Amino acid sequence: MKKWLPAALSFLLLLPLTACGKQNYLERTNIVLGIAIDRTDKDQLLVIDNQVLFSTALKEKSITSSTKAPSVRAARENLNAMSRGSVTGSKLQVLLLGKRLLQEKDVMPLIDVVFRDAKNATNARVIAVDDSIEEIMSFMPRDKTHLSVYLSDLVDNAYDKRSIARTEIKQFHYQYFEEGITPAITQLKKSKNEIIVTGTALLNNKATYIVSLDRKESVLLQALQENVESASVPYTIPVAGKGQVSIDLRSKQKVKTSFVRGKFRFDIQMKISASLLERTFTMNAEKQVDEITKMVQAQLLHDARALVKKLQDHHVDPVGFGLHARAFEYSHWKKVQDHWPDAFADADVHLTLDVEMKGLGAVK
Amino acid sequence: MEPKQITDKLVENIEHLRSLFTHTPDLIIHPVPLKTGQHGVLVYLEGLVDKLSINDHILHPLIYEGNAKTPPRNAVPNGGKTTSASRWSDVEAGLFQGKSALFLEGQPHAVLFDTAGWPQRAIEEPQVESTLKGAHQGFTETASQNIAMVRRYIANRNLKIKQLTVGRRSQTRVYLLYLEDVTHPEVIREMQGRIEKIDIDAVINTGELEQLIEDNPYSPFPQYKVTERPDVAVSHLLQGRAALVVDNSPGVLIGPMVFVSFLQALDDYSTRWMVASFVRLLRFTGLLIGIFLPALYIAAISFHFEILPISLLMSIGESRARVPLPPLMEALLMELTLEMLREAGIRLPSPVGQTVGIVGGIVVGQAAVQAGIVSNIMVIVVSLTAIASFILPDQNMAASIRLIRFPMMLLSAWFGMIGIVIGLTTLVGHLIAAETLGLPYSSPLAPARFGDWKDTFIRIPLQKMLNRPQSAHPVQSTRQSPSAKNRGDDK
Known part of the structure; x- marks a missing residue:
């Protein structure tokens, strides 16, 4: 008996510790996999959520409901009122932001609830939608996959295979609050029957939409971020008058940061190893390796410089040059840290690029 | 007042026998007219004895061949032990063990012949513990046979056997087997002490005995292994554990066990x-x-x-x-x-x-x-x-x-x-x-004995397993010499 008493007592003490509260049965929970937010004309939020529908009888896997409310949490209350079970965002996959909303408002306070309520998932992909979110959210994948899963797969695939930015909510939070970098998120649009990943949407530090990058520019952006160090990215280079070559590239780079004559200066040395995937004109690839390499190098350099210029023109720094500036030129960074994108727009960026052809493909 | 000693009068002895065993129809009292002219009776419990050997080796020689010079106790049926008893309690115990008692006129003792031959099962493969590569013979309900099966594996005089008795009524014979130079003496002392402390009416099989001698009856986990396979028993004996052969039960109890050894099989x-x-x-x-x-x-x-x-x-x-x-x-x-x-x-x-x-x-x-x-x-x-x-x-x-x-x-x-x-x-x-x-119980995990981990989650090649596991604290730990030439473990 003496032996059992402490055990029983400690067990009783453990009971209030657990704090699990009530049970939360899976099948009685409305699991929100996707939320889309846009603004309405009347300065309200249009919130559409996409929930899992557990039913073997129906073909549909998801159910979409929309509401108008002043805030996301208020919208959830509205949606809760419509639901059979409790609504939870703990498996959130995608967070879609309408372009209109992005252009006009700082979205961070709107999605504050996602971070503040610890039950919410923070690995949902943040996506910018080119046109109306309603169209995307009413889209029905042909294989009846759950829409939100479809969207997150789409984004993941775009990131893995084509190097288009993928930003999860927690990264978005970092990019927003970190002075040395500006947010970049995946951009989607709906064409007639399909949803297409169009590229990367660049936002400023107020999470307001600035400019979009197309897919080719997105690849270079990832290359500049050294994100394609291990992933292969096909990159198509038009060859004047002849056709085009496609290459598979990996990049590494060295950035030298300095402060010269009142300006930041970044010397970027990109090393790109490429292999040939396709050429649409006749040539002796083996003999003309140097020629192709030169061609590729010239084109890549041109595109990369154009991209950097575009970023500077629009006062955005998705690459995170500000992090280099802070690391190497802290005293100068200190003065500009509150308006880094402007300082970046002013900076000298010298980009050199070295292409090495690693392979010419399996055929001669 | 009950006489404790056998008297030299045959009639008195028979009478006393009859009064001891009332309502015992299987008690056979067979009059034996010896060739020497002496009168005697052979007493045994039908069913516990081998009638053929009684006939061939006891009755026939006594009636037709014997002479005064050869005492009847020289008759040795089955090559078993022949003893003489002068106390009734010994005779009684002997009869229940399948012995037959010969009472002779004028002799104040009985000769007990080992004529045990009760119904027993043939040796067959245990059904609950099948194996792929092990031996296909299992223990039976006869302790002596079980001990013999263990002996066949370990032909070494260091295999010691302690005979104990459990159960006031059942008088179940229990044999504690161990390797004297391997098993820790404390283990044997502890196990023997626990068995001797048992004061119970009867023990029917090993499972009961197991519960009577375990450390913690409130634990959900088994603390001894009960096996029907001689090879398993031998393998544990060689690891420094003790085996308990219980008469009338095909299960042999092995201890002290550790948690992980329940996850090991001989096939490993x-x-x-x-x-x-x-x-x-x-x-x-x-x-x-x-x-x-x-x-x-x-x-x-x-x-x-x-x-x-x-x-x-x-x-x-x-x-x-x-x-x-x-x-x-x-x-x-x-x-x-x-x-x-x-x-x-x-x-x-x-x-x-x-x-x-x-x-x-x-x-x-x-x-x-x-x-x-x-x-x-x-x-x-x-x-x-x-x-x-x-x-x-x-x-x-x-x-x-x-x-x-x-x-x-x-x-x-x-x-x-x-x-x-x-x-x-x-x-x-x-x-x-x-x-x-x-x-x-959770050795070699807690306390951690890393040497034994060679044979815990994985089993390394046999050539590398030079020592016995430490979980049973064997006094002799070397099992195999590194050169793999000299393998005798007899000092």
Whole structure:
């Protein structure tokens, strides 16, 4: 008996510790996999959520409901009122932001609830939608996959295979609050029957939409971020008058940061190893390796410089040059840290690029 | 007043015998007119003796061949021991052991011939402990035969046997076998002490004795191994453990055991080490699945479905949506059904036993899912747990694991993952604290004896296993010399 008493007592003490509260049965929970937010004309939020529908009888896997409310949490209350079970965002996959909303408002306070309520998932992909979110959210994948899963797969695939930015909510939070970098998120649009990943949407530090990058520019952006160090990215280079070559590239780079004559200066040395995937004109690839390499190098350099210029023109720094500036030129960074994108727009960026052809493909 | 000594008057002796054994129709009192002219009677219990040897080796020589010069005690049937007894209690005990007693006129003692020959089973392969590569003979209900089987494996005089008796009424003979130069003397002393302390009416088989001498009757885990295989018993003897052969029971008790040795099978040593290691790991996985899978499933779908990948979540959700029962009820229903099916299968004669499987398989596996009473994921979970607990080589341990599953399920249904963690902590705490015959039960994990890990989760090649495991504290640890030339362990 003496032996059992402490055990029983400690067990009783453990009971209030657990704090699990009530049970939360899976099948009685409305699991929100996707939320889309846009603004309405009347300065309200249009919130559409996409929930899992557990039913073997129906073909549909998801159910979409929309509401108008002043805030996301208020919208959830509205949606809760419509639901059979409790609504939870703990498996959130995608967070879609309408372009209109992005252009006009700082979205961070709107999605504050996602971070503040610890039950919410923070690995949902943040996506910018080119046109109306309603169209995307009413889209029905042909294989009846759950829409939100479809969207997150789409984004993941775009990131893995084509190097288009993928930003999860927690990264978005970092990019927003970190002075040395500006947010970049995946951009989607709906064409007639399909949803297409169009590229990367660049936002400023107020999470307001600035400019979009197309897919080719997105690849270079990832290359500049050294994100394609291990992933292969096909990159198509038009060859004047002849056709085009496609290459598979990996990049590494060295950035030298300095402060010269009142300006930041970044010397970027990109090393790109490429292999040939396709050429649409006749040539002796083996003999003309140097020629192709030169061609590729010239084109890549041109595109990369154009991209950097575009970023500077629009006062955005998705690459995170500000992090280099802070690391190497802290005293100068200190003065500009509150308006880094402007300082970046002013900076000298010298980009050199070295292409090495690693392979010419399996055929001669 | 009962006479304790045998008198020299035959008639008195017979009378006393009759008064001792009333209502004993199987007591045969056979008058023997000796060739020498002496009068005598041969007394035995029919059924416990070999009648042929009584006839050929006792009656025939006494009646036709004997002369005054050769005392009857020279007759040696079956090559067994012949003793003389002058106390009635010895005669009585002897008769129950299958001996036959010869009383002669004018002699105040009886000659006891070893004529034991009771009905016994042929040696066959034990059905509950089958093996792929081990020997196909199992212990029987006769202790002497069982000891002989062990002796055949260890032809060494260091194999010592202590004979003990348990049970006031049953007088069950129990033999404590051990290797004198290997087994720690404290282990033997402890085990012998515990057996001698037992004061009970009767012990019917090893399972009873096991519970009477274990350290902690409130532990869910078995603390001794009971095996029907001589090779298993020998393997444990060589690891420095003691074996207890109980007469009338084919189960031989082995101790002190440690937790992990219940997950080891003799086949592990006769198959090549890579395969054996894989199977070992499989068993440890099975152990974890067997205890935790239903609990994890309940915790996941009633508290933290976030831990499930999205596609799995959707398929589980779909199959759960139709089920009217909460997860715990669903799991309990299925697990209890499974346990009932298993229990029903054991007791039923094998032709009927198959029907149980079919009924269970069809009704539970298919119809219940179609009727929407349970989800098909639950069926998978239950089947997986069943298979996982079936791969444990020891029946007692497998039964314990099956039992622990239920409190785990309750904990997980009440407190989710935290409940499982509490359960796991309690279990680990218990295992660490547990002792068997005064030695730590969870050795070599706690206390950590890394030398023994060679033969715990995996089994390294036999050439590298030079020492006996330390878990039973053997006094002689070398099992194999590194040169692999000199293998004798006799000093």
